[in-house]
Amino acid sequence: MAIPKIPIGDGVEYVVNWIEDDFGILLDIFSDVTDYIISGLNDTLLLFPPIVFALIIGIAAYFIGKKDLKLAIGSTVGLLLIENMGLWVLSMETISLVITSAFLALIIAIPLGIVSAKNEFAYHVIKPLLDLMQTMPSFVYLIPAVIFFGLGNVPGLVATIVFAMPPAIRLTTLGIQQVPKELTEVADAFGSTPWQKLTKVELPTALPSIMAGVNQCIMLSLSMVVIAAMIGARGLGYQVLIGIQRVDIGQGFEAGLGIVIIAIILDRFTQHLTPK
Amino acid sequence: MLTGDFNIKQEKKIEVRNLTKIFGKKPKKALSLIESGSSKSEIFEKTGQNVGLYNVNFDIYEGEIFVIMGLSGSGKSTLLRCINRLIEPTAGHIILDGEDVATANSEELREIRRKKMGMVFQNFALIPHRTVLDNVAYGLEIQGISKEERDVKAKEAIETVGLKGYEDSKTSQLSGGMQQRVGLARALATDPDVLLMDEAFSALDPLIRSEMQDELLALEDKMQKTIVFVSHDLDEALKLGDRIMIMHDGQIAQIGTAENILTEPADDYVSKFVAGVDRTKILTAETVMKRADPVVSMNSSPKVALQLMREHGISSIFVVNREKHLKGIISVDDAVSGSKAGKTIKDVMTSDVTVTYPDTPLNELIPIIENSSPIAVTKDDRKLLGVIVRGSVLGALAIEEA
Ligand SMILES: Nc1ncnc2c1ncn2[C@@H]1O[C@H](COP(=O)(O)OP(=O)(O)OP(=O)(O)O)[C@@H](O)[C@H]1O
Numbered sequence: 001m002a003i004p005k006i007p008i009g010d011g012v013e014y015v016v017n018w019i020e021d022d023f024g025i026l027l028d029i030f031s032d033v034t035d036y037i038i039s040g041l042n043d044t045l046l047l048f049p050p051i052v053f054a055l056i057i058g059i060a061a062y063f064i065g066k067k068d069l070k071l072a073i074g075s076t077v078g079l080l081l082i083e084n085m086g087l088w089v090l091s092m093e094t095i096s097l098v099i100t101s102a103f104l105a106l107i108i109a110i111p112l113g114i115v116s117a118k119n120e121f122a123y124h125v126i127k128p129l130l131d132l133m134q135t136m137p138s139f140v141y142l143i144p145a146v147i148f149f150g151l152g153n154v155p156g157l158v159a160t161i162v163f164a165m166p167p168a169i170r171l172t173t174l175g176i177q178q179v180p181k182e183l184t185e186v187a188d189a190f191g192s193t194p195w196q197k198l199t200k201v202e203l204p205t206a207l208p209s210i211m212a213g214v215n216q217c218i219m220l221s222l223s224m225v226v227i228a229a230m231i232g233a234r235g236l237g238y239q240v241l242i243g244i245q246r247v248d249i250g251q252g253f254e255a256g257l258g259i260v261i262i263a264i265i266l267d268r269f270t271q272h273l274t275p276k
Numbered sequence: 277m278l279t280g281d282f283n284i285k286q287e288k289k290i291e292v293r294n295l296t297k298i299f300g301k302k303p304k305k306a307l308s309l310i311e312s313g314s315s316k317s318e319i320f321e322k323t324g325q326n327v328g329l330y331n332v333n334f335d336i337y338e339g340e341i342f343v344i345m346g347l348s349g350s351g352k353s354t355l356l357r358c359i360n361r362l363i364e365p366t367a368g369h370i371i372l373d374g375e376d377v378a379t380a381n382s383e384e385l386r387e388i389r390r391k392k393m394g395m396v397f398q399n400f401a402l403i404p405h406r407t408v409l410d411n412v413a414y415g416l417e418i419q420g421i422s423k424e425e426r427d428v429k430a431k432e433a434i435e436t437v438g439l440k441g442y443e444d445s446k447t448s449q450l451s452g453g454m455q456q457r458v459g460l461a462r463a464l465a466t467d468p469d470v471l472l473m474d475e476a477f478s479a480l481d482p483l484i485r486s487e488m489q490d491e492l493l494a495l496e497d498k499m500q501k502t503i504v505f506v507s508h509d510l511d512e513a514l515k516l517g518d519r520i521m522i523m524h525d526g527q528i529a530q531i532g533t534a535e536n537i538l539t540e541p542a543d544d545y546v547s548k549f550v551a552g553v554d555r556t557k558i559l560t561a562e563t564v565m566k567r568a569d570p571v572v573s574m575n576s577s578p579k580v581a582l583q584l585m586r587e588h589g590i591s592s593i594f595v596v597n598r599e600k601h602l603k604g605i606i607s608v609d610d611a612v613s614g615s616k617a618g619k620t621i622k623d624v625m626t627s628d629v630t631v632t633y634p635d636t637p638l639n640e641l642i643p644i645i646e647n648s649s650p651i652a653v654t655k656d657d658r659k660l661l662g663v664i665v666r667g668s669v670l671g672a673l674a675i676e677e678a
């Protein structure tokens with residue numbers, strides 16, 4: 001006897017249609033707003049001549065890195081190399097996407113991390129979700145993003161946000177859970193309100209862990225933004241994709257090098273901002 | 277019973293009534309078991325509930341240092357944390373200044389914690405990203421006190437604990453002893469009546485610990501706070517405690533002064549607990565002295581003195597005036613020759629008497645008792661309180677051997 005095909009595909013389609021019909025306007029608004037943020041940031045970054053921008057980043061690196069000359073020079077030279085390869089505009093597009101998506105991811109992830117550290121029920125809901133999310137290959141996230149937002153920067157951004165959140169949630173939760181019991185007792189014993197306890201004792205004490213989460217979130221954003229080129233996100237990833245499609249090793253390699261430079265700069269900056 | 281002379285108003289500051297704490301989700305079951313006489317370990321085996329405290333009742337007086345002692349797991353920290361409700365009691369009351377902390381709502385509780393109680397922690401528990409000053413000012417900060425005002429108060433507290441000049445240091449750069457001074461200053465900054473200290477000096481090495489104990493005592497002389505101090509170190513308890521409470525399996529084994537507990541242990545547990553203490557440091561002249569009886573009056577005669585000595589089988593007798601002030605001593609030999617020669621008491625007595633005071637520790641008397649028995653114990657105005665002979669010192673020490 002033949003088992004009839006279970007209509008999974010039909011079911012999913014039905015749900016998606018329902019969401020699109022009933023929440024379509026919300027999706028459109030979200031789409032417009034984020035698009036506006038990304039292009040706004042991108043335009044701002046492009047206001048600076050590349051040399052000026054590279055120097056500003058170099059000087060910032062010098063101070064953030066506690067007078068680390070190697071980091072300062074490396075950042076400036078790296079950025080100038082990008083300009084030299086003719087990848088400046090694409091790089092700024094990538095950076096805009098990374099910053100926007102990491103920022104939005106953190107805005108969601110840190111409060112979620114706090115809630116799951118404070119609330120047993122939330123913890124037991126969020127933890128298996130995170131486990132699931134981290135076992136899935138990254139481009140799986142692209143599918144629902146495309147379904148709801150079509151092709152372009154916005155679905156790339158959405159997929160990136162979802163993909164980059166888990167470590168930030170996890171490390172925020174972990175950081176707060178690891179605040180020594182005596183310290184939370186101090187907060188209580190002197191009569192702190194729950195909010196004072198959180199903001200004056202728990203978050204500052206958990207800051208190194210939270211910042212490690214921020215770092216990971218940014219790095220994951222970068223890697224996802226590159227992959228999101230597959231669904232039309234712009235930037236260096238797109239260049240890599242074209243390189244692959246045309247079997248143009250040189251172009252692909254140059255774009256890849258640009259990504260690596262940006263990755264290293266972003267990584268060092270966030271690491272240095274983490275209190276020891 | 278000796279109650280000692282602590283210069284404290286015997287006014288109740290904290291009254292703990294029927295305080296019970298069961299750790300676990302089914303306290304009722306554990307409660308009914310404990311009422312039917314099961315032990316802490318039996319209840320844990322049967323129900324998985326952990327009896328932290330059971331039906332604890334005691335008072336803490338204003339201005340005293342009240343030390344809570346006991347073996348690990350006896351419930352000391354639990355009890356201390358029930359007082360400011362860092363641990364929520366299962367049942368019972370904690371009356372502080374007539375107000376029940378146990379039933380206070382969260383608003384009231386916060387107010388009590390802010391204004392009336394300070395706490396010092398075993399591992400200092402300084403907030404790592406804050407300077408010394410900002411750590412000390414924490415309690416004031418969360419009360420919404422302005423930065424200038426709280427800095428002034430915090431600096432005062434820092435000076436009190438001897439850390440002036442370290443205001444802007446990072447706490448991680450300080451030694452353990454200094455960190456705990458910061459912890460103490462933080463508790464003092466809000467000027468609470470009650471200080472709760474959980475093994476506050478246990479993490480310090482012995483020399484620093486002893487120094488901190490001395491400073492706490494000096495501070496207490498000046499400030500007259502009510503201090504509840506948890507310790508597992510008997511020497512520390514004896515040194516600091518105006519009164520000591522010994523806990524056993526979540527219940528009170530004994531409450532009393534150091535002398536009470538050493539000389540009249542309530543049960544075997546307490547006896548074992550205090551065995552091995554260097555009694556000579558704790559016992560005082562007052563605890564080992566005997567009543568000075570008989571004494572002879574200044575107006576009496578050597579003959580009467582001789583008679584009294586014969587009757588009581590003693591070889592010397594103190595001479596006192598009408599107000600019982602010590603005037604001198606007469607030995608048997610002098611009394612014999614004096615009464616033959618018809619001399620007066622004044623003629624035969626010698627005023628060369630070894631005198632000590634009630635609170636002199638025994639270890640200071642042991643070296644002199646050999647050559648100067650008997651020793652008179654008097655008040656500052658030489659009013660005779662008692663006498664110490666060699667035998668009574670040895671007797672007191674012998675209790676320890678037994
Ligand atoms: N949060 C908790 N959950 C379950 N049981 C607890 C908890 N806290 C304490 N207990 C139990 O309560 C009892 C008393 O513990 P408490 O910490 O008060 O002992 P203590 O006298 O302070 O010991 P120590 O000298 O080791 O600090 C112990 O049996 C302990 O296991």
Ligand SMILES: [Mg+2]
Nearest residue numbers: 352353354475
């Ligand atoms: Mg303890």
